Amino acid sequence: MNDSTRTVLLVLGVLLAALSVAKLVPAIVDLNSDAQSAHAFLGSAAVTGFVGVTLILMMRGGGRNLTARGAILVTGGSWAVLSVAAAVPLKLAVGDMSWTDALFEATSGMTTTGATVMTNLQDQPAGVLIWRSILQWIGGIGIIVTAMAIWPMLGIGGMQLFRLENSDKSDKALPRAGQIAAAVGIIYLVLTFICFLAYIATDMTPFDAAAHAMTTVATGGFSTHDGSIGAFTDGGSDIVALVFMILSALPFVLYLRAVQGRPDRLWVDPQVRGFLAVAGAAIAVLTVWILVHEPPASGQLPAWRLASVNAISIMTGTGYATADFSLWGGGAVGIFFCLMFIGGCAGSTTCSVKIFRYQIAAGAIGRHIERQARPHVVRPVRYGGKALDPDAVRSVMSFFFIFFATWVVAAALLSLIGLDPVTAISGAATSIANVGPGLGPIIGPAGTFKPLPDAAKWVMIVTMLIGRLEVFTMLVLLTPGFWRR
Amino acid sequence: MNDSTRTVLLVLGVLLAALSVAKLVPAIVDLNSDAQSAHAFLGSAAVTGFVGVTLILMMRGGGRNLTARGAILVTGGSWAVLSVAAAVPLKLAVGDMSWTDALFEATSGMTTTGATVMTNLQDQPAGVLIWRSILQWIGGIGIIVTAMAIWPMLGIGGMQLFRLENSDKSDKALPRAGQIAAAVGIIYLVLTFICFLAYIATDMTPFDAAAHAMTTVATGGFSTHDGSIGAFTDGGSDIVALVFMILSALPFVLYLRAVQGRPDRLWVDPQVRGFLAVAGAAIAVLTVWILVHEPPASGQLPAWRLASVNAISIMTGTGYATADFSLWGGGAVGIFFCLMFIGGCAGSTTCSVKIFRYQIAAGAIGRHIERQARPHVVRPVRYGGKALDPDAVRSVMSFFFIFFATWVVAAALLSLIGLDPVTAISGAATSIANVGPGLGPIIGPAGTFKPLPDAAKWVMIVTMLIGRLEVFTMLVLLTPGFWRR
Ligand SMILES: [K+]
Ligand SMILES: [K+]
The missing domain is CATH 1.10.287 (Helix Hairpins)
Incomplete structure (x- = not known):
């Protein structure tokens, strides 16, 4: 077994051990209310912990080297393995759940997708509900770290643009990637906590607030209620969701820069500007569409609120809903469909294509069109003021x-x-x-x-x-x- | 006015003069049967001819130079202007046609799209029906010539791969592009005539045979009957359509090579192989789908025939139909939707993305994936045995x-x-x-x-x-x- 493989298995062991500790949360939540669920999570925590610790012990002292192959293996492998490990207690805790459904739900959680096979969420064990939220929360920070530490190195889909070392050559005092990841982790935690407090302020129970804070910041979208965030609009929770979905769609590393005294970085970042512009345009068009085609009756939420919460939810890939926008007619459905393919900023918890790729593609197409008319003019594609590597x-x-x-x-x-x-x-x-x-x-x-x-x-x-x-x-x-x- | 602009206007004049002559065909067809239609085509032929000849007279002696800008202008301009010129007699000849409808129908013809706003085709003036076919036939040869003579020079969407000069450097005796275009035009004419004879052999009237031969070879899809080619299946016309749609989706320049004694070129061409492979796979999957989900009753066309004619029609972008495949269920509709985006070979009359682009994209993606795992291995994308220019x-x-x-x-x-x-x-x-x-x-x-x-x-x-x-x-x-x- 070579050095890189040992590193891969060591990382996997650490992640499984961490997941095992996380499984104690739902076990404790259900300890006095649902014995089946509590036992499912306790037992599965023991097995996961055993496997994780065994891997750590076997592979410790293993190298710290990670080849490109190893990096790909550790990324793909941990998401797949953790999804399986997360699915087991779901199968055991919920009565009528098949193995396929459990793996679907766990993968949907770990990947922060938020598609669910569960109904009557209000009647499910509280531990199961909080487990779904924890999965998304773990998946959210996991993706930020991967996007900062691994993908730039591999050059996956243009992510080499976000190499931390290169992004700010002027700053010699910049700590190395690992420390930045830790700092961003703290920011993630703080943002989740503020979101939790804001949900509390809108009359959510602490349990609902915690569950939704985790899935909001992760732009995951799992809810504790079949009505999604739409079940909590009376206190204005949908507005809290709106604000924190937007905050979670921006590059987290810029919050770190803001804390370090450079809040201006947020306003000049081309991704942030692009995201806000697209979001604003989508909300405006959708508001007009709703007013023209489906004007809300008195007592219903106003059009701008329906438009902004649902548009941002789909654009950031969160997936909360405050209305069945499937019923709003062709134009609205078309907009929501397109919004699915936009996403947020690289280095956030959002998924999909992401803003920077559209900006770069638009630049590349512009250059290409320019060359069609003027074959002898060769100019590089620029992004954020810098010429891009072809x-x-x-x-x-x-x-x-x-x-x-x-x-x-x-x-x-x-x-x-x-x-x-x-x-x-x-x-x-x-x-x-x-x-x-x-x-x-x-x-x-x-x-x-x-x-x-x-x-x-x-x-x-x-x-x-x-x-x-x-x-x-x-x-x-x-x-x-x-x-x- | 510079040299290039004069050339653009000269070409436009020649094309308008040619279109004016073409308008005499429907005028003659309707001379004894429909006075309104005959007058519409005669009058519009006169005006078009006047404008065309005036342009020729004013611009003759103009340069033979065509810049990249001029080439783009002449291509885009002629399709737009000819569509307008073709729309006028449609508006005047058909009673209940609006200007928008006339332009839609003419553009759909010139672009060989084949979407129609006309119903009760059987009751329309024969001149109007033949005019629609003539438009597609002109559009079909127009696109072959453009794809051979203009796009490779501009490098539009990878068409630089099909530069005639470069495609066969070994052949010093190769005549220049203009002569090749003329030769390919003759092949187009001959193919249309053979298709016409084949339709006659399947019991079409000479009029229907001529109208359909022109729209088959152009992969255009206009029909003389609301039932499309499905109205002629008793004599087997759908099989004739199938054969000639496939022939028209292959690169016409390869037919020229075949005539010049190199028929083997057809079999080794990567586009031809790719096209036939995709077509075969689509037909096979669709046949199985029909047999499983919509087994034809006795007296109906067999599944392989429904599958092959409709799949090839959509894949080549012809648009004939022998059944309402919208009603065949999700899987079949999904396949037809995807087939729309495939198309035929570059240098044929077909549209859409075209086979070679999928082949090159697949190669580029393969190389990209390879580099992800082995960052230091750099190999060029190859197509048809040659390394491609990035x-x-x-x-x-x-x-x-x-x-x-x-x-x-x-x-x-x-x-x-x-x-x-x-x-x-x-x-x-x-x-x-x-x-x-x-x-x-x-x-x-x-x-x-x-x-x-x-x-x-x-x-x-x-x-x-x-x-x-x-x-x-x-x-x-x-x-x-x-x-x-
Ligand atoms: K989601
Ligand atoms: K067509």
Whole structure:
């Protein structure tokens, strides 16, 4: 066993040990109220902890080297293995849950997708509900760290643009990546806590506030209520969700810079500006659409509030809903469908294509069109004032192709399994973009994924993992060439 | 006025003069049967001819130079201007046709899309029916010549791969592009005539045979009957259509090579192989789907025949139908939707993305994935045994982005105009890919585009032109920078 493989297994061991500790939370929550659930989480915590600690003991002293192959393996492997480990207590704690459903729910949690196979959430054991939120919360910080520490090194889908070392060469005192990750982790924790307090202030119970704070900051979207955040609008919780979904869609490293005395970085960042511009435009168009086609009656939420909460929820891939926007008519449904494919900023908890890739692609296309008319003018694509390496531009364009190709393949598979076109196409989209709800009566904001055939759920499980790991991570793992020495 | 502009106007004059001559055909056809139609075509032929000849006289002696800007202008300009010139007699000849409808029908013809706003085709003046076929036939040869003579020079969407000079450096005796274009024109004519004879052999009237031969070889899809080619299945005309749609989807320059004694070129061409492989796979999957989900009753066409004719029709963007495949269920609809985005070979009359771009993109993605696992291995993308210029690969990837972005924008606009999602999404797809029918009850194979609001028709008119001219031609024209000196 070489050095890199030992490192991979060591990291996996540490993550499993941590997951085992996390499983104690739902066990404690259900200790006096639901023996089945408490035992499920306690037992599974013991097994997970045993495996994790064994791996740590066997691999400790293993190298600290991580090759590119090792980095891909540790990323893809930990998401897959942790999803399985997270699924076991769900299967054991909930009476009528199949193994497929448990793995779907756990993967949907770990990938912060938020698609659910569970109904009557209000009647489920509290431990199960908090476990779903914890999974998303872990998945959220996991993706921020991966996006800062691993993908830039691999050059996945243009993420090399966000190399920490290169991003601020002027700052010699910059601590190294590990320390930055730890600092960002603290910011994640603080943001979650502030969100928790804000939810409390809008009359949520502490339990609901904690569960929703974790899934808001993770832009995950699991709720404790079938009505999603829409069940809590009386106290204004949807506005809290709106604010914190936006905050969680911005690059977390910029909050660190703000704390370090550079809050101006937030305002000049091209991703932040792009995100806010697209969000503003989407909300404006959607508000007008609602006013024209579905004017809210008195007593209902005003149009701007319906538009902004639901648009930001889908754009950031959170997946909360305060209305069944599937019923708002063609134009609105079209906008929501497009918003699924936008996402937030790189280095946030959001998924999907992300703003910077659209900005870079637009720049590349502009240059290309320019060259068509003036073949002898060659100018580099610029982003945030810097000329881009052609390799990064190529990565971004490849990302688009492979992202949408994966979506089409997933949609085709779901169609062949027998889903109707709207469910198949939107189901594939919501899986690859890790949004949560799809469109239509089955998997729309008012439905669940429970009625789908098992084969469809498996397609979605794989698609969620592919999407969450920026497509290339999983595809590289699935390439035979990767496994050849 | 500079040299290049004079050349552009001279070419436009020649094309208008030719169109004027073409207008005499429907005038003669309707001379004894429909005075309104005959007068419409005669009068419009006179005006078109006058404008064309005037331009020729004013610009003759103008330069033979064509800059890149001029080439873009002449391509985009001629399709737009000829569509307008072709629309006028349609408006005047058909009683209840609006100007928008006439321009929609003419543009749909010139771009070989085949979407129609006309119903009761059997009761329309014969001259109008033959005019629609002539438009597609002109559009078909127009695109082959443009794809051979202009796009390779501009490097539009990777078409630089098909530079005639470079494609066969070993052959010093190769005549120059103009002569090749003329030779390919003769092949186009001969193929149309053989197709005409084959249709006659399947009991079509000479009129129907001529009309369908022109729209088959152009992969255009206009028919003389509301039932499309499905109205002629008794004699087996759908099988003739199948054969000639496939032949028309292959690169015409390879037929020239075959005539020159190199028929082997057809079998080794990567585009031809890719096209046949995809077509075969689609037909196989679709046949199985039909047998499982919609087994044909006795007296109906067999499954393989329904699958192959309709799949090849949509894949090549012809748009004939022998059944309302909208009703075949999710999997089949999904396959047809995907087939819209495939197309045929570059240098044929087909539209859409085209096979070679998928092949090159797959190669580029493969290389990219390879580099993710082995960052230090750098190998070029290869196509047809040759290493590709990175610039060509970039062109291809840009094409994908801009093609699908245009589709999404068109679908969003159609949604906002108020079309339902299926009509909006498939209407945008069928416009950008120049296929013809969409999906759903309104614009599906059994419907027409007539009921759509005018605004939707205008969006589609522009989208058809953008799609037919490989997206970049029109987008460059729409760029303000293009018009600055
Ligand atoms: K989500
Ligand atoms: K067509």
